[in-house]
Amino acid sequence: MKQIIACVKLVPAAAEVALDGQFRLKRDSTSLQLNIADLSAVEAALGLKEADTQVTVLSMGPAKGEALLQELFALGVDRVVLLSDRALAGADSLATARALAAGVRCLGEFSCILCGRRALDAETGQIPGQLAAALDIPAVTNGQQLEKADNGLSCRRLLETAVETLTVELPCVVSLCEYSYTLRLPSILGRRRAKDKQVEILTAADIGLVAEQCGLQGSKTKVVHVDTKAPGLRKCSYCNPEALCGIIKGVQ
Amino acid sequence: MVSQKALQHAEKCRFCWMCRHLCPVQHQTGKELNTPRAKGLLLSMLSKGTAEFDKDMAKAMYECMLCDACVNDCCTGYQPPLFIREARTEAVVNDLAPAAVMQCIENIENSGNIYGAEKPSFGQDGTDVLVYIGEVAACKVPEMAKAYLRLLKKAGVSAKVLDCEPASGMMLADLMGYVQEVTDQAKSCADAINATGLPTVVVLDSYDAEIMKQHYAEWGCEIKAEVVTATAYVAKLLEDGKLTPKAEAKGAGACHDDDRLARSFHEFAPVRDIAKAAGYTLTEMFNKERLAKSCGTAVALSYMPGITTKVASGRWADLCRTEAKAMLTANPQAYLCLSQCVPEGMTLVDLYTALNEVV
Numbered sequence: 001m002k003q004i005i006a007c008v009k010l011v012p013a014a015a016e017v018a019l020d021g022q023f024r025l026k027r028d029s030t031s032l033q034l035n036i037a038d039l040s041a042v043e044a045a046l047g048l049k050e051a052d053t054q055v056t057v058l059s060m061g062p063a064k065g066e067a068l069l070q071e072l073f074a075l076g077v078d079r080v081v082l083l084s085d086r087a088l089a090g091a092d093s094l095a096t097a098r099a100l101a102a103g104v105r106c107l108g109e110f111s112c113i114l115c116g117r118r119a120l121d122a123e124t125g126q127i128p129g130q131l132a133a134a135l136d137i138p139a140v141t142n143g144q145q146l147e148k149a150d151n152g153l154s155c156r157r158l159l160e161t162a163v164e165t166l167t168v169e170l171p172c173v174v175s176l177c178e179y180s181y182t183l184r185l186p187s188i189l190g191r192r193r194a195k196d197k198q199v200e201i202l203t204a205a206d207i208g209l210v211a212e213q214c215g216l217q218g219s220k221t222k223v224v225h226v227d228t229k230a231p232g233l234r235k236c237s238y239c240n241p242e243a244l245c246g247i248i249k250g251v252q
Numbered sequence: 253m254v255s256q257k258a259l260q261h262a263e264k265c266r267f268c269w270m271c272r273h274l275c276p277v278q279h280q281t282g283k284e285l286n287t288p289r290a291k292g293l294l295l296s297m298l299s300k301g302t303a304e305f306d307k308d309m310a311k312a313m314y315e316c317m318l319c320d321a322c323v324n325d326c327c328t329g330y331q332p333p334l335f336i337r338e339a340r341t342e343a344v345v346n347d348l349a350p351a352a353v354m355q356c357i358e359n360i361e362n363s364g365n366i367y368g369a370e371k372p373s374f375g376q377d378g379t380d381v382l383v384y385i386g387e388v389a390a391c392k393v394p395e396m397a398k399a400y401l402r403l404l405k406k407a408g409v410s411a412k413v414l415d416c417e418p419a420s421g422m423m424l425a426d427l428m429g430y431v432q433e434v435t436d437q438a439k440s441c442a443d444a445i446n447a448t449g450l451p452t453v454v455v456l457d458s459y460d461a462e463i464m465k466q467h468y469a470e471w472g473c474e475i476k477a478e479v480v481t482a483t484a485y486v487a488k489l490l491e492d493g494k495l496t497p498k499a500e501a502k503g504a505g506a507c508h509d510d511d512r513l514a515r516s517f518h519e520f521a522p523v524r525d526i527a528k529a530a531g532y533t534l535t536e537m538f539n540k541e542r543l544a545k546s547c548g549t550a551v552a553l554s555y556m557p558g559i560t561t562k563v564a565s566g567r568w569a570d571l572c573r574t575e576a577k578a579m580l581t582a583n584p585q586a587y588l589c590l591s592q593c594v595p596e597g598m599t600l601v602d603l604y605t606a607l608n609e610v611v
Contacts, residue, residue, distance in 0.1 A: 185471070186432060
């Protein structure tokens, strides 16, 4: 394998995140973490790595995520590229996949792209399929275990009520389930090597996109309204067991 | 530098000072630098570029017992040991760790333990349970290990001890943080334990038990056997009547709750049950159970004997404030640290040896 690309998303670390006037997550005001399922993608990529393989992590998000992505070098990741530009903000899954595909094309020849199957924040699960479509390569979703096979990758994937194992030709996109792989800890040697490495930041223009193709402008979907479920509408009240019969009779 | 997660904890921790009264190192050294908050402040300054990570800062990060007293007390849930461990990683990465720390790491690399010594063989090849002795008991307090094995024999338990017992990774984790080198040790240890096929592993040192029970699974090297602390196992043998102590009054004693039993397992009763069975009338020190004050760790004693002995003397001072004359412990690390400075008129009791005397 020449290059394995792991796509990771920086998602809010807080349990509650504010929305802006356009119903977008206010990522700037919250601390970020790597999306849980994407950790499996990074570990799977490192596990498949051979002596001549380059593992590249590709992400899209605010520039403040750079420090978080920098930590990946210590694990053995060779290159980290962050697509960060105001023009990319507010992208729906289609515009995100388009931007990631454009980013992938800038990274050179690759064997496979590994992603988490869904993100903690938006949870659409659409990116892996849309990315594969944009690049015109096959996709396997809900992966749990990857192994090299003679003519590609052998993937065990999760179905509704079973698991199946199939082989997919390279290059391909595989999305991985949360916790299917445990992300390794950095080694002392890895930390030493990581000191000289830098996250590369690319703008929309760097990956050949114009404003109409990305971010809010390039999105086919728009969030027009967000409702908050108001508590207490069911007018629940507590009662003791003795009072229950009377209440039921009253309802009847 | 340290991870963003660790930095978040440091940034919050630096504003507060509410756990200073619980830090055993700060207590004994009187240095503000030895409060968790001060270490958070150092890392915060580092991230802002107003301080440099140098040997002094690295030394400050090692002046901590990682006893978790601050974590236990923090009502906002911040974890100073998280960023202190990561700062230690950074110190090792940049060759800034104190020379004595580097010597301990070198010893582990060469011999598998911080002492650079060969672990003795306990000649046990039983079939009921595996007893994980740990490097401190094996190399420094072998009497405690032997006493424990004798107790099991008396209870009719056939115990096995690994001939070349691998390190659990606990010591290395204290020296260089949670890094891959630690998980490599953990995996070797888990493999050796799993290869025995025994259903139960009784862990003599609660510090080893903590890393096995609370970290191995997240590192992908789960132990298949049930991991039980040595104290809980013997207390159960007593409860089940497999060990029947003779009534013998030994006077007043106070149990030292070691850091891991106190704060990782919240296990307080078994050690007291053992002490009572051994004939002691129990009294309690002011800082007990989850609030128990650390008496130091074996690893800290190796690279920082002066401060660790002071910390141990702080625990003795707690005992001196009670009517008890005996400090009771079932932990080899606590025994080792406390044995460095036994005050006149006081005695340090290994509970397994004490129990052996009456069963």
